[in-house]
Amino acid sequence: xxxxxxxxxxxxxxxxxxxxxxxxxxxxxxxxxxxxxxxxxxxxxxxxxxxxxxxxxxxxxxxxxxxxxxxxxxxxxxxxxxxxxxxxxxxxxxxxxxxxxxxxxxxxxxxxxxxxxxxxxxxxxxxxxxxxxxxxxxxxxxxxxxxxxxxxxxxxxxxxxxxxxxxxxxxxxxxxxxxxxxxxxxxxxxxxxxxxxxxxxxxxxxxxxxxxxxxxxxxxxxxxxxxxxxxxxxxxxxxxxxxxxxxxxxxxxxxxxxxxxxxxxxxxxxxxxxxxxxxxxxxxxxxxxxxxxxxxxxxxxxxxxxxxxxxxxxxxxxxxxxxxxxxxxxxxxxxxxxxxxxxxxxxxxxxxxxxxxxxxxxxxxxxxxxxxxxxxxxxxxxxxxxxxxxxxxxxxxxxxxxxxxxxxxxxxxxxxxxxxxxxxxxxxxxxxxxxxxxxxxxxxxxxxxxxxxxxxxxxxxxxxxxxxxxxxxxxxxxxxxxxxxxxxxxxxxxxxxxxxxxxxxxxxxxxxxxxxxxxxxxxxxxxxxxxxxxxxxxxxxxxxxxxxxxxxxxxxxxxxxxxxxxxxxxxxxxxxxxxxxxxxxxxxxxxxxxxxxxxxxxxxxxxxxxxxxxxxxxxxxxxxxxxxxxxxxxxxxxxxxxxxxxxxxxxxxxxxxxxxxxxxxxxxxxxxxxxxxxxxxxxxxxxxxxxxxxxxxxxxxxxxxxxxxxxxxxxxxxxxxxxxxxxxxxxxx
Ligand code: MOS
Numbered sequence: 001x002x003x004x005x006x007x008x009x010x011x012x013x014x015x016x017x018x019x020x021x022x023x024x025x026x027x028x029x030x031x032x033x034x035x036x037x038x039x040x041x042x043x044x045x046x047x048x049x050x051x052x053x054x055x056x057x058x059x060x061x062x063x064x065x066x067x068x069x070x071x072x073x074x075x076x077x078x079x080x081x082x083x084x085x086x087x088x089x090x091x092x093x094x095x096x097x098x099x100x101x102x103x104x105x106x107x108x109x110x111x112x113x114x115x116x117x118x119x120x121x122x123x124x125x126x127x128x129x130x131x132x133x134x135x136x137x138x139x140x141x142x143x144x145x146x147x148x149x150x151x152x153x154x155x156x157x158x159x160x161x162x163x164x165x166x167x168x169x170x171x172x173x174x175x176x177x178x179x180x181x182x183x184x185x186x187x188x189x190x191x192x193x194x195x196x197x198x199x200x201x202x203x204x205x206x207x208x209x210x211x212x213x214x215x216x217x218x219x220x221x222x223x224x225x226x227x228x229x230x231x232x233x234x235x236x237x238x239x240x241x242x243x244x245x246x247x248x249x250x251x252x253x254x255x256x257x258x259x260x261x262x263x264x265x266x267x268x269x270x271x272x273x274x275x276x277x278x279x280x281x282x283x284x285x286x287x288x289x290x291x292x293x294x295x296x297x298x299x300x301x302x303x304x305x306x307x308x309x310x311x312x313x314x315x316x317x318x319x320x321x322x323x324x325x326x327x328x329x330x331x332x333x334x335x336x337x338x339x340x341x342x343x344x345x346x347x348x349x350x351x352x353x354x355x356x357x358x359x360x361x362x363x364x365x366x367x368x369x370x371x372x373x374x375x376x377x378x379x380x381x382x383x384x385x386x387x388x389x390x391x392x393x394x395x396x397x398x399x400x401x402x403x404x405x406x407x408x409x410x411x412x413x414x415x416x417x418x419x420x421x422x423x424x425x426x427x428x429x430x431x432x433x434x435x436x437x438x439x440x441x442x443x444x445x446x447x448x449x450x451x452x453x454x455x456x457x458x459x460x461x462x463x464x465x466x467x468x469x470x471x472x473x474x475x476x477x478x479x480x481x482x483x484x485x486x487x488x489x490x491x492x493x494x495x496x497x498x499x500x501x502x503x504x505x506x507x508x509x510x511x512x513x514x515x516x517x518x519x520x521x522x523x524x525x526x527x528x529x530x531x532x533x534x535x536x537x538x539x540x541x542x543x544x545x546x547x548x549x550x551x552x553x554x555x556x557x558x559x560x561x562x563x564x565x566x567x568x569x570x571x572x573x574x575x576x577x578x579x580x581x582x583x584x585x586x587x588x589x590x591x592x593x594x595x596x597x598x599x600x601x602x603x604x605x606x607x608x609x610x611x612x613x614x615x616x617x618x619x620x621x622x623x624x625x626x627x628x629x630x631x632x633x634x635x636x637x638x639x640x641x642x643x644x645x646x647x648x649x650x651x652x653x654x655x656x657x658x659x660x661x662x663x664x665x666x667x668x669x670x671x672x673x674x675x676x677x678x679x680x681x682x683x684x685x686x687x688x689x690x691x692x693x694x695x696x697x698x699x700x701x702x703x704x705x706x707x708x709x710x711x712x713x714x715x716x717x718x719x720x721x722x723x724x725x726x727x728x729x730x731x732x733x
Contacts, residue, residue: 005684008627009488012477013236013467022236025206026193026268033195034063036257036267037116038250039106039123040276041098044657045132045342048096048105048125056119061111064261065119068093068105071256077218077247079313081151083578085218086247087279087347090312093253098127099312100343101658102276104249109257109265132342134652136283136308142340143306144314149338151316159320161389162331167300171291175367179288179360179723182649183308183659184281186349187667188468190238191271192278196254197264203230203255208237209496210245210466211505216498217577218247219255227577232503234496240468241640242348243278245507250277275659275667279347280650282308282315286360288323290367296374298383300331303361309338310345321390322354322704323361325439325592328385342657348507350640351700354440355707359645359725362436362708367721375418376435376712377408388590396589397687397696399620400437403596406681407435407618411598420719429602429611432717436599438704441584442591442622442687442696443510444563446570447518448501451480451526452556453543458490461522464574465495465515466506470699471629475512476519478625479693483523484543501558502574509593509697510581516625517691518561525557564690583690591690593701594620597638599709603717608732612642612710613676622696623686634680634702641706643670649726 016022039056041048053065076091078084092104106123110116133142147158168174195206203225205215212232220227237244254267269277284307291300305319320334369376384401387394408414416433417423423431450462461480465472477491494500504514531538533555534546547555562570563582574580584591600614615638624630647668650659661667686694707725714732715721722731 035113037120046129052124055122059119061115064109088345164331164333167331186241186243188239192269194254196258213503237468281349282346288364313345319357327383351703354704359707366712396689403618430717432713434713436705436708440701443583446562446580449522451522455547462494462500475626509699597709601713621698623694637702645707
């Protein structure tokens with residue numbers, strides 16, 4: 001292994017992006033293209049009795065109106081946890097059923113966007129309404145014990161180690177508290193957008209996605225096509241955050257409209273509709289019981305959670321998989337339940353389970369530190385571990401203690417006085433300093449890679465990956481450049497495109513740990529091929545020089561890479577568009593990424609306004625391949641955490657159903673003024689058991705623990721223990 005840190009090279013696609021040369025799906029404009037808009041259901045639940053499309057059809061330039069009567073021969077995409085392709089099994093507009101407010105009931109395509117929107121607004125529906133519930137007050141029949149549900153096991157079984165109930169009952173020091181978190185919507189800057197076009201029986205989809213394969217195979221399934229008849233092209237997504245990690249409901253509608261019209265159709269889902277037409281982070285409630293001995297050793301923990309799901313799907317949770325692994329706690333019991341509500345199916349959003357689990361658990365850890373009158377950093381250090389709680393396997397790398405020590409040093413933690421309300425700024429604001437840690441599974445997926453060097457010096461790598469702004473192109477370029485001895489900006493990554501090697505969802509923070517070792521192996525194969533091509537050996541020559549000397553214009557290799565212990569037929573699964581994920585439990589070891597956050601809050605005494613002027617985050621994500629983009633991801637993840645803790649909430653009105661947010665004025669995300677200094681440090685120690693480069697993942701571990709660190713800092717500032725997110729001014733009045 002080349003054990004030197006990677007250089008801090010610029011983002012490889014920066015130049016394309018600032019010039020506006022990076023084309024996103026909604027930027028796509030092609031001759032003869034029509035624009036589509038959706039009409040949506042205005043009841044909370046029920047069925048369509050009749051649809052009147054006459055007024056819509058009378059709008060000039062309208063070319064097509066699609067309703068459920070036109071789509072009855074199509075199939076639903078299937079549920080991702082049952083071998084399907086979408087985070088919601090239900091595809092709207094295949095029947096008159098209305099499962100939730102805001103569900104599409106008709107598509108209008110017109111020559112202009114204005115005409116499409118105007119006509120969609122004139123679709124008139126009559127409904128037979130049915131009772132619904134969008135709150136957490138559900139009857140007992142709507143509470144599902146996940147462990148007894150049809151969801152796949154052991155992935156969604158309850159996690160248990162030792163005898164937590166007995167150990168908790170006997171523990172001399174205890175915390176028992178309930179925490180709640182609201183529904184939240186991802187709201188990436190780029191809206192859901194599809195351009196669909198048919199060419200000689202082949203469907204071509206341009207869409208910003210984290211999962212080109214699910215669009216290809218899912219549409220093939222829905223439309224009854226051979227997957228070879230579907231191409232998905234997604235060079236960039238303008239933010240994913242989990243929203244775009246499987247087939248969306250608008251894609252099929254755009255594809256059908258394009259087929260009917262024989263012309264390309266663009267469908268952009270407006271922000272207001274995304275609150276219903278995309279997944280979301282479900283509402284959750286957590287009861288944490290934590291027991292310690294008098295020295296501060298954590299001896300027992302019980303994490304019971306309830307999470308919102310839809311009526312038609314069970315969106316599972318894995319809260320204990322995070323909270324149970326933050327520390328070495330010998331007795332742990334998790335129990336996860338799902339509550340059925342009449343909304344679209346929730347999905348993965350920015351550390352879907354880890355964010356909420358760590359908010360609850362790390363708040364409770366702070367609480368027990370105060371109960372014991374122990375420094376919260378010291379208590380955490382004293383409960384560190386090198387063994388996995390549930391499997392008893394060794395952790396292949398865990399540098400939590402170093403994250404805490406370096407973070408404390410950089411933050412100046414030793415200057416903190418323990419008592420709540422004991423630190424004040426010159427302007428009278430209360431100062432609070434809080435700490436929390438996070439853990440996130442280090443998963444990997446199988447990859448097939450095609451690597452080509454050209455005599456002009458360019459290198460092209462075709463691999464399964466999606467660029468949603470996180471910097472995966474830069475990570476791919478960094479490893480290929482290092483291995484082949486070429487400049488990173490000569491490496492072009494062909495990704496998010498089903499016309500090349502098989503694609504796989506880029507999610508779960510497994511992107512870099514999957515593509516980097518795969519690209520590294522492909523580069524090794526290329527070096528061997530170059531050596532074979534050069535009579536005197538490849539040493540000292542660039543690939544381009546070797547090609548020129550050999551009179552070749554290109555040289556191509558293909559290679560495969562899989563996670564530790566993955567079976568050989570994993571590549572067939574990958575080619576079939578199925579998930580090919582491994583980890584965090586591997587043969588003989590377990591791997592997570594870790595983080596420690598140190599947060600300063602200031603609470604203005606008159607208004608109680610809460611500010612977060614300063615965050616120090618120290619990350620253990622294995623080897624950092626692309627320092628520039630990794631650091632940017634950490635800043636972004638901290639911003640997610642500030643939004644998740646203090647701003648973002650999707651609101652419901654039990655009278656009307658659905659969500660009532662409409663735009664970014666009502667769904668409040670952090671703005672520049674909300675963000676102070678975010679200092680980032682990496683441990684940058686490779687994990688050689690996980691892969692040859694020693695990469696773990698970075699994206700989602702970052703949000704994990706931010707909310708708790710903020711809540712803990714607010715407690716330190718004010719003496720108020722706030723257990724409900726988002727934390728707002730009114731909670732401190
Ligand atoms: Mo991400 S929430 O794992 O797509």
